[in-house]
Amino acid sequence: MNAPAGLWSLVVGDDQVADEVDVRIIEAALEQFTLVGIKRASTDDIARRAGVNRTTLYRRMGSKDAIVRAAVLYEVRRMLTRIEAEIGEITDVAERIAEGCATTVTLLRENALLKHLLAVDRDEILPQVTIDAGAALRAGTFFVADQIRRARTELGLPDPPDVDGLAAILVRLVHSLVLIPDGPPDLETREQLREFARLHILPMITT
Template sequence: MTASRTPLSRHDAADLEARILDAALIQFAKVGVKKTTIEDVARQAGVDRVTVYRRVGSRDDLVQAVISREVATLLAVLGAMPERHDSIDDLVADIFVTVVTRWRTHPMVERILTVEPERVIMKLTVDGATTFTMCLAATATILEGAVARGLLADADDLRTRAEIVCRVVHSLILAPHGTAQLGSDDELAAFARRYLVPVVTNARG
């Protein structure tokens, strides 16, 4: 295949980039990042390698783009949650369980954690500023939504509370093994109710 020289409409360009990211996600889930080449992604997407480079970039750019898209998709799901709950405890527990279980069962994450865990650590630490900023902004928005629904008292430090919660979740993702029993949804929910709800509500025991 050869790269098309005809300018694409914004809609067509978005569809093409989505197809490339879908292909990259499939390849990363199959063999991990290290064994995936631009040619593999191009073949999977039905385009040539020049198109992949032009539309997204290098393999590292593909990884970041896929991760950012997956995070954005999850955050959109979380953003609708305040409308489904009548208590802040239930909301926080639902968010925590959803984030951790989605992370644990994501095919790309599972593969990369198995074959090249150091890449996940890099993407969530040294190279993770963009992803963390997205998560922080979305969590702060969720808390503002909880305030609007009367589930949480308004405060000038909501963003700080959101950051603390994000950092706890971030840490659990990077280092999942510890003394806390977090194997089931019920255990995750109980952890959120006991340790994260007080942070969100600023309760002092």
């Protein structure tokens, strides 16, 4: 399901479009989900925490399912913003790609909200990060494609024939590494992730 335009602006970072009340509702929802889980969080609780009435909440966000989707997308934006902050100033392309892989997987694996929900609300959150994760994957693909273009420009290389397709492959790889950490390849530490990126991801981006 595609994200509504207003929610998509929250993901890609268009703060001129993002509405203050929508942001307050989504952040309240995230706080409530972290506190009691998705299943036990009511729309009344979210509205109360956000300082709005139920009518405003439903008019702006819709059902609880829509609020959950919006919260997941907003958390994606926050994670992408943090990743960019951690790797954006690295000038060496190979190092930025290696550190980007290590940082992305580590931050997602250690995300407090995701860990909490997978522990206490697995049945509620798994659809949002698997079969209903299309919008989040598109946001990640948009971000990674931009990183690929930047890297190739700095190396004096043209865009690959299908930069979005390559970005989508890398995003789905990260998605798998985060949700199924126990399967191969064995990438438990940041250094293992960096080395994997140097051996496998770097050539995909730079050749």
